[in-house]
Structure formats: C-alpha cells, structure tokens
Amino acid sequence: MTDRxxxxxSESVPARPPALGYEWVTTCSIERFVSRMQAIRxxxxxxxxxxxxxxxxxxxxxxxxxxxxxxxxxxxASMVASRxxxxxxxxxxxxxxVNMLATAALCRSPEQAAExxxxxxxxxxxxxxxxxxxxxxxxVHDVACQRTAPDVAVFIQECRPAEGLVEKTLRVxxxxxxxxxxxxxxxxxxxxxxxxxxxxxxxxxxxxxSAIDRHGSTQAADTDPAQFHDLVGALYQLxxxxxxxxxxxxxxxxxxxxxxxxxxxxxxxxxxxxxxxDTLVELVGARLSWHDIVEICGLLATTRAAKxxxxxxxxxxxxxxxxxxxxxxxxxRSEVLGRTTKALLADxxxxxxxxxxxxRSRSRTEDLDKVLVxxxxxxxxxxxxxxxxxxxxxxxxxxxxxxxxxxxxxTSDRYRVARVVARRLTAYVLGAGADPAxxxxxxxxxxxxxxxxxxxxxxxxxxxxxxEGSALEGSAWVIAEIAVRLYARGAERDGWDLLERCLENxxxxxxxxxxxxxxxxxxxxxxxxxxxxxxxxxxxxxxxxDPHARENAVELLRTIGYDAEAAEVIRSLR
Numbered sequence: 257m258t259d260r261x262x263x264x265x266s267e268s269v270p271a272r273p274p275a276l277g278y279e280w281v282t283t284c285s286i287e288r289f290v291s292r293m294q295a296i297r298x299x300x301x302x303x304x305x306x307x308x309x310x311x312x313x314x315x316x317x318x319x320x321x322x323x324x325x326x327x328x329x330x331x332x333a334s335m336v337a338s339r340x341x342x343x344x345x346x347x348x349x350x351x352x353x354v355n356m357l358a359t360a361a362l363c364r365s366p367e368q369a370a371e372x373x374x375x376x377x378x379x380x381x382x383x384x385x386x387x388x389x390x391x392x393x394x395x396v397h398d399v400a401c402q403r404t405a406p407d408v409a410v411f412i413q414e415c416r417p418a419e420g421l422v423e424k425t426l427r428v429x430x431x432x433x434x435x436x437x438x439x440x441x442x443x444x445x446x447x448x449x450x451x452x453x454x455x456x457x458x459x460x461x462x463x464x465x466s467a468i469d470r471h472g473s474t475q476a477a478d479t480d481p482a483q484f485h486d487l488v489g490a491l492y493q494l495x496x497x498x499x500x501x502x503x504x505x506x507x508x509x510x511x512x513x514x515x516x517x518x519x520x521x522x523x524x525x526x527x528x529x530x531x532x533x534d535t536l537v538e539l540v541g542a543r544l545s546w547h548d549i550v551e552i553c554g555l556l557a558t559t560r561a562a563k564x565x566x567x568x569x570x571x572x573x574x575x576x577x578x579x580x581x582x583x584x585x586x587x588x589r590s591e592v593l594g595r596t597t598k599a600l601l602a603d604x605x606x607x608x609x610x611x612x613x614x615x616r617s618r619s620r621t622e623d624l625d626k627v628l629v630x631x632x633x634x635x636x637x638x639x640x641x642x643x644x645x646x647x648x649x650x651x652x653x654x655x656x657x658x659x660x661x662x663x664x665x666x667t668s669d670r671y672r673v674a675r676v677v678a679r680r681l682t683a684y685v686l687g688a689g690a691d692p693a694x695x696x697x698x699x700x701x702x703x704x705x706x707x708x709x710x711x712x713x714x715x716x717x718x719x720x721x722x723x724e725g726s727a728l729e730g731s732a733w734v735i736a737e738i739a740v741r742l743y744a745r746g747a748e749r750d751g752w753d754l755l756e757r758c759l760e761n762x763x764x765x766x767x768x769x770x771x772x773x774x775x776x777x778x779x780x781x782x783x784x785x786x787x788x789x790x791x792x793x794x795x796x797x798x799x800x801x802d803p804h805a806r807e808n809a810v811e812l813l814r815t816i817g818y819d820a821e822a823a824e825v826i827r828s829l830r
Contacts, residue, residue, distance in 0.1 A: 278317040286330050289318060290348060315352060319359035324371050327360055328379060331391060354394050361398040366407040369399055370414030377418050396421070400428040405440055409447035412456055422456055430463040432471045438464070438528070442490035445500075461504065469521045486530045501525065502539045509548060519548060523555035526563050537563060541570025546582040554592040565599075572603030577620075580604055581627040588637050597637065601644040615651045618660060639665070646673045649680040650688075654697025657681070658705060674710035678717035685738075686721065686731045696741040699750055715750060719757030720764060732758065732769035736776035743783045751784070752792075759796035767809040770797055774813065774821050786820075794824040 281289060295303045297311035319327065331353035348356060357376070361369045373395045380389035399411050408429065415421045429436055429444065441464045448457035464487065491500045508518040526536055540552050549571050556564040571583050584604075588597040605621060608614040616624075621641065628638050646660040657677060664670045681698060684690045695718065702710045718735060735758045742751035758765065759773060770793075776782065777789050784792075800806040806825065813822040 278314060281314060281317045282321045286326060286347070289314075290330065293318075293352075312355070315356050316359050316363075319356045320363045324360075324368060324375060327356060327372065328375055331357060331376075332379065353391060357391055357395050358398045361395045362402055366399075366403065366410035367414050369395070369403075369407075370411045373399070373411070373415060373421060374418045377421050392421070393424070396425050396428055400425050401434045401436065405443035406447055408444055409451055409453070412448065413451050413453055416453070416456075423459070426456065426460050426463050430460065430467050432467060438468075438487035439490045442487060442494055445491070446494050461500075465504075465521050465525075468524050469517055486528050488525050488529050488534075488536045492535055499535060499539075502535060505536070505539065506543075509544070515548075519551045520555065523552050526552070526556060526567075527560045529563070534563075534566060537566045538570050541567040542573070546579070546586045549583060550586045550590050550593060553587075554590055557592050557596075564593075568596075568600050569603050572600060573607045577624045577627045578631075580624060581631045581633065584628065584637055584641075585631060585633045588634060598640045598644055601637075601641050602648065605641075605645045605648050613651070615648045616645070618645070618656065621645045639669070643669055643673055647676045647680065649677060649684050654694045654699075655701055657698050658701040658707075661702075661707070661710065662705070670707075671709060671713075674707070674713050675717075678710075678713040679722055681714065682717045682721050683723055685718070686734055687723075692734055692738045692741060695738050696745060699742065700745050700747050703747060703750065711750060715754045715757065719754055720761055730772070732765055733772040733776055736773040740776060740779075740782045740784070744781070752788075755792055756796060759792065760799070762797075762800040762802060762805055766805065767812045770809045771812050771816055771818075774818055775816075778818070790820060790824040793821045794827055798825040798827065 284292075292303070293311050293314045296307050296314065299306035318330070322330075330348045332347060357372065360372055364372075373392060376395060377389060377392045380392055400408060403411070408425070412422055412425055415425065428434055430441060441460065445457050445460050445464075448454075448460060468487070488501055491498075505518060505522055508514045522536065522540065526534070526540070529536065540549060544552075549567065553564045553567055556567070572580070574580055574583070584597065584600060587593050587600050604624070605616045606614045608616055608620075625638055625641060628641070642660070642663045642665075646657070646664050649657065652660075661670060661673060661677065664673050677698075681695055685692060685695050695714070699711055699714055702708075702714070718738070721731075735754060739751040739754045739758075742748075742754065755773065755777075759770065774789075774793070777784055777792075797806060797809050800809075810822045810825050813819075813825070
C-alpha cells in the first residue's frame with residue numbers, strides 16, 4: 257500500500273468534496289445537520305415545503321465528506337431508535353443511518369470502508385449482544401455485493417484485525433444471493449493471494465465450492481454470460497500457469513471424509529465449464545482413481561453426457577492395462593454407465609501406445625484381455641472388447657480386420673460386427689479416400705475364410721451405401737477400381753456382383769457414373785472380358801425403368817466414343 261493510499265484511509269480525509277450548495281454539511285455540527293435535514297425533509301417556515309429528495313442528497317454529501325468517526329456518531333443511536341421507535345433529535349434514525357453507511361461503504365475508498373466496518377463492528381459489540389450487528393451487516397453486504405473485486409480484496413485485507421468480520425465478508429460474497437458470479441470469485445481469489453491473504457483466499461475457495469455443492473453452479477440470471485459461471489475456466493484464464501482447482505481436488509480426495517462431497521463438487525464444476533481447455537475433465541480422466549472416474553461420470557451422464565464422454569476418452573488413453581481393466585470393470589458394473597461400456601472399450605482400442613491415435617494393436621488388445629481375465633472381469637467385458645476392436649476400421653489393414661472379426665465368438669455378434677465394418681469401411685474408402693486395396697484385401701480374405709455372409713454385407717454396402725455421406729462424387733470410379741482389383745485377385749464372382757449392384761441402382765447413380773465405370777473397365781489392366789462388359793451394361797443400365805435417364809446415359813456413352821456399350825444398352829430394349 258502506498259503512503260497516499262494509507263492517508264486516504266485516515267478518518268480525517270474526506271472521500272470527495274461535497275456538491276455545490278452543500279458545503280455547509282462539512283463544517284456544521286452533527287446536531288445541526290440532523291435538525292436541518294429533517295426540516296428540509298418535512299418542510300418548515302425557514303426551509304420551505306417538504307423536499308425529501310434534497311434530504312437524501314444532503315445525507316449523501318454527509319456520508320462522503322465527513323470523518324468516519326462523525327458517521328459513527330451520527331448513527332450511534334439508530335439501534336436504540338429502531339427498537340424503541342424514537343431516535344434522539346440530534347442523531348439519525350435507523351433508516352437514515354443504514355442509507356448513510358451504505359453510501360460511505362460504496363463511495364469512499366475501500367480502506368475507509370474497512371475502517372467504517374471495523375469501528376461499527378466494535379460499536380455493535382461484534383454481534384455478541386444478542387441483538388446482532390445489523391449496521392455492520394449492511395456495510396459488509398454493500399461492499400461484498402456491489403464493489404469491484406480489487407476493492408473487496410483491499411477491504412478484506414484491512415478488516416483482518418477484526419475477528420469474525422473477514423469471515424462474514426467472505427460468507428456474504430460467496431452465497432448465491434450475493435449476485436456474484438464465479439468469475440468475480442476467481443478474481444477475488446487471485447487478488448487476495450497477491451496481497452498476502454493466503455488464508456482468506458483458501459477460505460474463499462472453500463466457501464465458493466461449498467456453495468456450488470449446496471446450490472449448483474447455475475446462472476444467477478438469464479442475462480448472465482455462461483462464462484461468468486465457469487469457475488474452472490475463469491481460474492485457468494486468470495492464472496494459466498497454475499492448476500488451482502485441480503490441486504485442490506487432489507488434496508480433498510486424499511481426505512476420506514471429503515471424498516463424496518468433492519466428487520459432487522467436481523461434477524458440478526465440470527457441468528459449468530464452457531470451453532477449452534477443460535483441465536478438470538482431463539484431471540478426472542487421466543489422473544484420478546477408477547472409483548472417482550466412475551462416480552463423477554455417473555453424476556454427469558444424464559445431464560452433461562458430452563462431458564462424460566470427454567472424461568471417458570481421457571481415461572481410455574491411459575497406458576497401463578491394469579488401470580484400464582479396473583476402469584472397464586467398474587464402468588460395466590455401474591448402473592448408470594454400464595450400457596456405455598462398449599463406447600469406453602471403443603475409445604480404448606482407438607488409442608495406441610503413448611496416447612496417440614490408434615488403433616490399438618491386436619497384441620496389445622490381447623494383453624488387455626488377459627488382464628481382464630486375471631481381474632475376474634465379467635465375460636461381457638471381454639466380449640465387448642473384441643467387438644469394439646473388430647469394428648475399428650481406421651488405420652487397420654483389410655487382413656487385420658478379418659482376423660479381428662474371427663476373434664468375435666458369437667455368430668450373431670459376428671454378423672452385427674460385419675455389418676458395422678461394412679458401413680465404416682465403405683465410408684472410409686469412398687468418403688475419406690482410403691486405399692481401395694484395403695477393401696479388396698478384406699473381401700478376398702473373408703472369402704478365403706468362408707465368411708460369405710460378411711462378403712455379402714460388404715459388397716452390398718459399397719454398392720449402395722446406407723450413409724448418404726458416403727455416396728460422394730467420384731465414388732463410382734472407386735467402386736469400379738475395386739471390382740477390377742477383385743478380378744485381378746481371382747474373385748470374379750465378387751467383382752461382378754459389385755459392378756452389377758452398382759450399375760443397376762438407378763436411384764443412386766447417373767450417366768456420369770456409368771461413364772466412369774465403363775472408362776475404368778476399358779483400361780488395359782482390367783481383366784473383365786469385353787463380352788462380359790457389354791453384357792453387364794445390357795443387364796443393368798439397359799433395364800433402368802426411367803427412359804430419360806437411360807437415354808441420357810446412351811447419349812453420353814456415344815459422345816465419349818463408347819459406341820459398343822451404348823449399343824448394348826439400346827439392344828436390351830428390343
């Protein structure tokens with residue numbers, strides 16, 4: 257604190273000069289001020305008619321210009337008056353005292369407001385008289401609820417000699433009815449620590465989090481920006497180098513008496529987060545025990561499912577199979593989370609060693625499977641693990657997909673997995689531009705394994721994708737490319753089936769797709785015989801129900817120079 261700031265807090269220095277015409281307020285006696293103010297308020301032969309607003313302005317001038325001791329003296333009889341119904345004629349009544357002290361608490365320096373509060377606290381016997389300390393409570397309320405966070409920090413620092421006054425201020429500041437947002441509380445926390453008030457800062461954080469536990473972290477008003485109530489985000493933005501709440505959570509969870517309450521507080525805090533980085537989400541998923549993860553996610557699952565999913569992904573990135581197995585087992589046994597066990601396992605198999613993008617190798621999946629066995633996990637956990645592994649397409653080869661499908665034990669499960677793989681593989685090849693060789697390897701090895709039902713699902717999905725987003729421009733060329741490669745691998749039946757399914761689907765393809773397929777089939781590396789290619793056109797495009805679409809295809813084929821193919825389409829009509 258500078259010397260100027262210290263002098264400002266002195267009772268002999270007014271906060272500001274009085275307004276023009278009110279200069280007499282600064283020099284008159286308290287008795288004279290009270291008498292004349294009342295005459296102006298009520299009206300008199302000397303002051304004219306009743307002027308209640310002028311009386312309020314005079315009271316304001318008195319509050320901001322007179323010494324702290326004068327203010328206390330003027331208000332000294334107000335409590336007696338409030339109980340007896342009559343105030344001494346030379347003192348302010350109770351309501352004028354409340355108004356005056358509130359004005360001083362808000363308009364004077366925070367140091368002077370603290371001096372006012374301390375002395376009034378002493379005058380009211382520190383609230384120990386049985387009558388409470390209503391005037392002190394009013395001062396504390398006005399400072400805590402209406403002054404800026406830096407002013408409140410100075411006020412608290414200056415009030416520390418008065419036992420109980422700091423606690424009262426912190427309690428008022430943090431209660432939901434104060435109107436203070438969590439952003440305000442984060443600001444005050446940072447400022448208090450900077451001013452050496454570490455104990456008060458810790459108490460503020462505890463009061464804030466306790467209030468969140470009791471009442472939640474909902475917005476005080478519909479007009480408040482959501483960010484104002486994000487305590488995690490506010491503390492992170494104000495002090496990015498620290499992990500204030502994260503460290504507090506870890507400490508609290510080490511106390512057996514605070515575990516349940518802390519989990520509940522963490523869930524409420526995460527629910528109020530508004531943006532990245534979600535440091536508390538990362539803490540829960542990456543560092544806390546499986547007990548804490550499951551309980552916190554259970555609290556979030558029904559109200560903030562997206563946050564629960566984020567925690568789950570952080571947990572799935574852990575590297576030790578023992579930790580993963582414990583999380584999976586507890587997750588599966590949870591009444592709230594059990595139905596999303598497969599989603600957790602899908603996140604696990606999507607993560608490779610080091611926490612990077614996967615997929616998790618088959619050998620590492622087998623290692624986790626063994627740990628699940630050793631930890632007496634339910635058989636359902638292992639069943640879902642292999643289903644999740646088999647359904648993960650990105651980053652795997654076609655051969656690996658077939659081997660993983662073979663690890664799925666139940667016939668019904670294999671069929672469901674094969675259908676999912678067909679859909680994802682189609683989207684991966686047609687939509688994401690993956691190498692068509694992946695699909696060719698998958699189909700040929702499925703055929704070699706005798707899994708004709710999976711081959712059927714794959715070819716049907718590729719020719720007629722169930723996901724509209726997979727039917728992108730140029731997909732007909734990719735389908736033709738896969739068919740050519742199937743022919744080259746000796747899978748003529750599968751190549752023909754794919755081409756036939758593609759070209760007969762007139763609702764999905766148009767004349768440009770027909771031309772793309774024909775162009776690819778005419779290239780030298782295509783092993784499809786010419787007579788079979790011509791028959792394919794006659795048996796598919798030639799039988800389209802829409803004559804205009806068929807004629808457009810014929811016209812385009814002729815324009816390109818594919819007269820033989822165009823003739824075959826026409827021939828089917830004769």
